[in-house]
Structure formats: structure tokens, C-alpha cells
Amino acid sequence: MASEHIVVSCTINGEQQVFLANQRDSLLEALRDRIGLTGAKEGCNNGNCGACCVNMDGRIVNSCLVMAAECEGAEIRTVEGLASGDQLSPLQNAFLEQAALQCGICTPGFLVAAEALLEQNPDPTEHEIRYWLAGNLCRCTGYDQNIKAVQQAAGQSVI
């Protein structure tokens, strides 16, 4: 039904986007199914796992808990916006070098969340990193490598 659809206009990774969404779509569904940005993953779809984490107006959000319609006028950044062309960001390289991923499902959420942390706190303590990333679940790594990767990206010595 046409009346169930709405036009949403927002900025995604620095580019103005206008897309058609169903009113019931979450931001995650809009990103993946309507815009073709499949970096954000659907894990739990209820706000527990953080795999769908994106940056909205400077704050990280679980995109499964945001309606696409709420994004009118918003500035969204996803994991696809981290690299410049084929140049990975320092945080992405640190995740590779620290082997901070195995299956990779949680990685886009970790990257977006950790990037937001380093933007507002460039030299976080291990405690601050762990608390900031508490909403991002990883069933493979045991978290230590992820924490080390963030520390490396922050220019800290990693043991």
C-alpha cells in the first residue's frame, strides 16, 4: 500500500540520500534492504548484541532500535564510511593486526562503536574501552583482542 511508504531524506557516510521506506522499517532494514549497505548486521534484532551499531548524529545507536522514519534529516555513519577508498582506517588495520575478529559478524558494530569512542576520548583506559563496548557482543574472540586493537588505534602500547 502506497500509504505505508514514506520518503526519508538523510545523510549517509557524507552523501545525501533519499530513499523510500516502509513506515515499519527499522533503520537496519532500510540500510540493508533499501540502500544496499549490508555492513551493519542483524544479530539479535532487539538491542542486545550491537552487531547493527551505526553512528547517528554523532552518537552510536543500535540501528535495529531506530525506525527508518526517525532518520529524516539525520546524519548516519556506517562501517562502510570508515575506509577511504581501499585504504582501511587505523582502527580497521588495528583490528586486523590484533586478530580482533574471527567470524566477523560483530566486527562492523565494534568498529563503529570504537571509532565513536576514540572520537570523543582519544586516549581511553582499558576500563573505559570495556564499558563503552559492553553493548557489543562477540562470541569468538573473548574480547581481549578487540580491546587491544582499540588500544593500538589509540596509539597506546599493547602488550
Place this chain on the structure above:
Amino acid sequence: MQAVKYARAGSVEEAVNLLQDGGDGARPLAGGTDVIVQARERTRDIDLFVDIKHIPELISIEYSADSGLTIGAATPCYQLYGDSAIADLYPALVDCTSLIGGTAIQGRASLGGNLCNSSPAADGIPSLIVLEAQVEIAGPNGRRTVAVEDFCTAPGRNVLESGEFVVKLHFPAPAEGSGARFLRFIPRNEMDIAVANAATQVRLDSDGVVTWARVAVGAIAPTPLLVADATDALVGQPLSEETIAAAAAASRAAANPITDMRGSIRQRVHLAGVLTERTIRQAAERAA
């Protein structure tokens, strides 16, 4: 997801009209961290979200020594714990807003939403109760105010009637010599739902006598509870092992919990006492 429609309200009046026209299936949308999941998992019948975040008074923090603190009901947690007046004068609000969900949840979730979701285990409500929050409600018949301890009526239920929604929360300015603390027990360090939680506000005079006290406990009854007998156990005497133990006993006596996957009745009753004791001691430290 149910076939939910979305409407953005620009004013309180517009939101009331949308909610009233929408009937029982219409719900206000603040941070959405509970209500979107409920719509998706069909634990509530919802066919219209009325987004209230674009109404200026719903996202606001105002403090003055005369009128106290007023926060917009949809103000996200991170703005609350990042506010210097709240950090200085209402640290019990920082205690709870900084541990509701993780960072991504705190970017959206609000105390008004936590209150209206009316979970027995809500982490925001015990602090609201001991800080004497007044809930300002807008509806088809204008505005009314309800004391927060009277707001929740059963798990997931509250006093809001059709077309009504919570606009603001008001807190009196903290009196001289008062301190408040909120604590939650979970079996991990973060990102979990309370097995039990509690908050205390105490006021001490210059001789160390407790002149005013409120204790509230959560996840141990169908609604968060104000423990009136704990007030009686504390007020009028200096804080002592005996008065603290009596207040803890009052919380245990008030507890009427269930056994579920997070904890047993016995554990929750015990925790109501332990958390009462700890919040009293730590509230008194903040009062000093």
C-alpha cells in the same frame, strides 16, 4: 514487525491529538529501545508510533535553586549523565542512567521511557522515587501531575489513560545535608537486567541525625516500591548499625518477588536488604 505507522509530533497538543485519534494501538515513541522491540515481538499491540522527540520541552534539562530540576521525558540518558548540574546535585540520576543498557542504548533511551515501560526491574524508577519526582502528564483534558511512586500499577502498566503521555519529570532542589545513591545487582559487570535494585536518599542534620529518608527497591515486587517502613526505621535517630539493619529488614519485609531466570525469591529478598543497606551507607557518604 507489526504494521506500525509513524507520525512525528511537533507540539504537545499535536501529540495528544495523534495519540487520542490513534486509540489503544498508538504509543509515544521516545528512545524506542523498549517499545520498538515490543512492537516487533508483538508483546504489545501497536499500530502507530507518535514520535515525541521533536517537541522541544520533551528534550530539555533545566535547573534552578528555586524550582529544582525539570527534565524532558524523552531526554536521552547520555545527556542526563553528561549534565553538570545533574552530576553535582542529583548523582543518583547519574548512577542509574549510566548503567541502563550499553552506550548505544544510552544514546536513545530516556527516563520517561523507562518509567512508562513500567518494568518492575526498571533501573530508573527507584532513583526517581527517592528523589521525589513528580510526573507531568499531558492528555486530552490538559495536564496533571502524579507522584512517581503512584505511577506504576502492575508489570508494564501505569496510570496513563488513553491519549495521555509523560511530558516532564520535576525534582525538588536537594535540601542541605542530603545525599542519594542507586545500586543494582546483576551477575556480570554491565548490560543486564536487574536481579534487584535499590535507591536511598537521606538527609542528615549537623549532629548526624537523619531528618528525612526515602528508600525504594525494584525487581522485588510487581512495581518498584517506596518502602515506608524503612523511612520510619531511619528518621529521628543518628545512623547506626541498628537503624540501617532495621531499614534493610523493612525492605526485605516489603519484598514480594517472583522466581525467574534471573533470580529466586529467596535471593531477591536477600538482595533487597543488602542493597538497602549499601545505598543507605553510600547516600550518607554523599550527604556528608
